[in-house]
Amino acid sequence: MITSSLNTTKSEEIFAAAQKLMPGGVSSPVRAFKSVGGQPIVFDHVKGAYAWDVDGNRYIDYIGTWGPAICGHAHPDVLKALHEALEKGTSFGAPSSLENVLAEMVIDAVPSIEMVRFVNSGTEACMSVLRLMRAFTGREKIIKFEGCYHGHADMFLVKAGSGVATLGLPDSPGVPKSTTDNTLTAPFNNLEAVKALFEANPGTIAGVILEPIVGNAGFIPPDAGFLPGLQEITREHGALLVFDEVMTGFRIAYGGAQEKFGITPDLTTLGKIIGGGLPVGAYGGRRDIMAMVAPAGPMYQAGTLSGNPLAMTAGIKTLELLRQPGTYEQLDRVTKRLANELLKLAKDAGHAVCGGQISGMFGFFFTEGPVHNYEDAKLSDLNKFSRFHRGMLERGVYLAPSQFEAGFTSLAHTDEDIDFTLEAAQAVLSSL
Numbered sequence: 151m152i153t154s155s156l157n158t159t160k161s162e163e164i165f166a167a168a169q170k171l172m173p174g175g176v177s178s179p180v181r182a183f184k185s186v187g188g189q190p191i192v193f194d195h196v197k198g199a200y201a202w203d204v205d206g207n208r209y210i211d212y213i214g215t216w217g218p219a220i221c222g223h224a225h226p227d228v229l230k231a232l233h234e235a236l237e238k239g240t241s242f243g244a245p246s247s248l249e250n251v252l253a254e255m256v257i258d259a260v261p262s263i264e265m266v267r268f269v270n271s272g273t274e275a276c277m278s279v280l281r282l283m284r285a286f287t288g289r290e291k292i293i294k295f296e297g298c299y300h301g302h303a304d305m306f307l308v309k310a311g312s313g314v315a316t317l318g319l320p321d322s323p324g325v326p327k328s329t330t331d332n333t334l335t336a337p338f339n340n341l342e343a344v345k346a347l348f349e350a351n352p353g354t355i356a357g358v359i360l361e362p363i364v365g366n367a368g369f370i371p372p373d374a375g376f377l378p379g380l381q382e383i384t385r386e387h388g389a390l391l392v393f394d395e396v397m398t399g400f401r402i403a404y405g406g407a408q409e410k411f412g413i414t415p416d417l418t419t420l421g422k423i424i425g426g427g428l429p430v431g432a433y434g435g436r437r438d439i440m441a442m443v444a445p446a447g448p449m450y451q452a453g454t455l456s457g458n459p460l461a462m463t464a465g466i467k468t469l470e471l472l473r474q475p476g477t478y479e480q481l482d483r484v485t486k487r488l489a490n491e492l493l494k495l496a497k498d499a500g501h502a503v504c505g506g507q508i509s510g511m512f513g514f515f516f517t518e519g520p521v522h523n524y525e526d527a528k529l530s531d532l533n534k535f536s537r538f539h540r541g542m543l544e545r546g547v548y549l550a551p552s553q554f555e556a557g558f559t560s561l562a563h564t565d566e567d568i569d570f571t572l573e574a575a576q577a578v579l580s581s582l
């Protein structure tokens with residue numbers, strides 16, 4: 151067990167109690183710090199680029215509640231809008247004009263989306279889109295990529311990255327084999343493997359779903375030609391191309407990774423940012439495909455809290471902030487500096503390291519690289535990452551507690567925050 155020089159007495163007390171109340175003491179596995187060791191930090195409050203724990207320690211936060219906090223935590227405009235919305239009630243379970251506003255914003259922004267359905271999480275968005283892929287094509291098989299995470303629905307828990315990778319569970323008990331029999335997997339950035347799957351399964355593959363930039367096996371961008379290649383193959387075989395932009399949507403560009411790379415998939419899933427920190431998800435795409443969704447069409451999918459007025463409000467305000475001129479340039483500039491200088495410091499300290507960034511998403515691996523897929527990512531020195539993570543935490547920098555997660559910056563991260571982070575990194579890297 152790694153000992154800490156931080157005073158985290160209260161965190162430890164609360165987490166010890168939590169472990170008796172909730173499995174592993176958490177509401178979602180990666181938060182428990184299992185893959186980096188040591189105690190997780192119990193948060194008290196968050197603001198801008200910072201998080202404060204229950205012992206009063208402040209951290210520069212590079213997780214941003216796993217992506218949603220792109221404008222900075224608890225942005226005053228979002229809070230103000232939420233206070234006003236709260237007065238009108240917390241849930242309607244009936245149509246509201248807020249849904250129209252956010253739907254229009256999403257449709258305007260994301261090239262592939264002509265119609266959208268709101269749900270409550272990224273998991274729900276992905277499990278619903280999978281049903282839609284099957285309903286539309288009348289085919290049952292799908293292709294996903296090793297290390298890509300599409301939420302915790304049964305049919306996606308095959309080589310699923312994220313917490314599953316972190317915990318070393320290639321699959322989960324409780325997932326019936328019959329549920330994953332139709333889930334085919336290929337290595338990311340490997341078009342030949344995808345072609346081979348289509349050839350071996352003629353006329354039975356509904357489509358291909360992927361994170362257009364992988365964030366759940368660490369940060370892995372697509373090779374040039376990979377996304378256009380997938381579009382070509384899926385079209386050739388009458389299958390659908392689905393981008394899971396739960397993480398990359400409104401982060402890589404206002405229109406997501408699909409805008410950045412100029413590839414328009416048939417369907418897209420969203421989450422995180424479009425709820426501005428409240429629970430949300432969405433799926434959308436071509437109008438003819440979305441017309442299958444109930445009650446317009448026969449594919450059933452529903453939700454008591456879907457289109458929740460508070461989530462819609464936080465999402466609308468967040469997108470309003472993001473569409474201001476210069477936001478993505480700022481995210482890119484700050485994050486580029488962080489990623490480039492971090493890599494340089496690590497190399498100067500003699501470590502094998504590789505990584506990169508696009509817009510406000512970054513990552514690095516303790517291996518020579520290059521990393522094109524999950525197998526390459528697994529060559530990373532995980533023990534070294536754990537020590538780096540703990541060292542940074544002790545110096546007030548909160549990084550994702552797993553080598554297999556991307557990092558996120560926000561519009562609230564300043565050059566001073568980056569200076570502080572790099573100084574901490576230099577000290578830690580020279581001591582590993």
Ligand SMILES: Cc1ncc(COP(=O)(O)O)c(C=O)c1O
Pocket residue numbers: 216271272273274276299300301302361365366394395396397421422431
């Ligand atoms: C790409 C991707 N898809 C789906 C999900 C699942 O979203 P949620 O955790 O909101 O269920 C995540 C979560 O991190 C994700 O990164």
